[in-house]
Amino acid sequence: MTTLSVNINKIATLRNSRGGNIPNVLQAALDIERFGADGITVHPRPDERHIRYNDVRELKQNLHVELNIEGNCREQKFVELVLETKPAQVTLVPDALNQITSNHGWNTIEHKAYLTEMVNLFKEAGIRVSIFVDPDEEMVKHAKDTGTDRVELYTESYAKNFGKDKEKAVKAYIKAAETAQNIGLGLNAGHDLDLENLCYFNQCIPFLDEVSIGHALISDALYYGLENTVQMYKRQLNKQ
Numbered sequence: 001m002t003t004l005s006v007n008i009n010k011i012a013t014l015r016n017s018r019g020g021n022i023p024n025v026l027q028a029a030l031d032i033e034r035f036g037a038d039g040i041t042v043h044p045r046p047d048e049r050h051i052r053y054n055d056v057r058e059l060k061q062n063l064h065v066e067l068n069i070e071g072n073c074r075e076q077k078f079v080e081l082v083l084e085t086k087p088a089q090v091t092l093v094p095d096a097l098n099q100i101t102s103n104h105g106w107n108t109i110e111h112k113a114y115l116t117e118m119v120n121l122f123k124e125a126g127i128r129v130s131i132f133v134d135p136d137e138e139m140v141k142h143a144k145d146t147g148t149d150r151v152e153l154y155t156e157s158y159a160k161n162f163g164k165d166k167e168k169a170v171k172a173y174i175k176a177a178e179t180a181q182n183i184g185l186g187l188n189a190g191h192d193l194d195l196e197n198l199c200y201f202n203q204c205i206p207f208l209d210e211v212s213i214g215h216a217l218i219s220d221a222l223y224y225g226l227e228n229t230v231q232m233y234k235r236q237l238n239k240q
């Protein structure tokens, strides 16, 4: 069964807009856990514009479900935070400084030596590692050489093209996913997944381990409430 890790960056964005502690990010994460999510994802960025480094520390101390920390391992502060908090999973994302959001996966050929070093560092600390990649069989194959446990397929292009032609939109993802499965890599996916496009993606790739979803899920919660929304996403993942 594919697990749902809820990305709570957008809850922190709302909190930070007023400088106080409303909404309370930790409480929201604990509630999301209680409502049935399998994990919590955070993506701290160097400017701490949404999740702050201290949020991550608090979350790790209080959550019972898996914590997935995504981010740029070229940032020393990020590496130190991950090694200090020891989440269940770290997802390595090649962000540029001041990027609005993630917009590409790693080139696992060009950066293989560097990624191998980072994967070793985190795995030695007992942390599962996932590498964020575009839906490209070559990138998946070369990710395997780094020793990573999983890859996360960057689903922005799937989400963007889903409305035009969903079969075409998912094609490269199925190929990349099958490659990962054949070489023994675990498989995550995320970015712009939503209530419309999630079920089809999961049905096309039934061996998916985890999806991480934030922007659409937190937006849907404005209409449906957080509890309902988490359960609506879970139901999409449970449809055969």
Ligand SMILES: CC(=O)[C@@H](O)[C@H](O)COP(=O)(O)O
Pocket: 007, 009, 010, 042, 043, 045, 070, 093, 100, 101, 102, 132, 190, 191, 192, 214
């Ligand atoms: C890695 C990824 O796909 C991103 O979606 C990310 O985790 C979200 O980051 P922001 O919330 O900063 O857009």
Ligand SMILES: NCC(=O)COP(=O)(O)O
Pocket: 007, 041, 070, 189, 190, 191, 192, 193, 212, 213, 214, 215, 216, 217
């Ligand atoms: N890894 C993707 C993620 O955590 C959430 O992405 P999005 O749903 O906010 O686009």
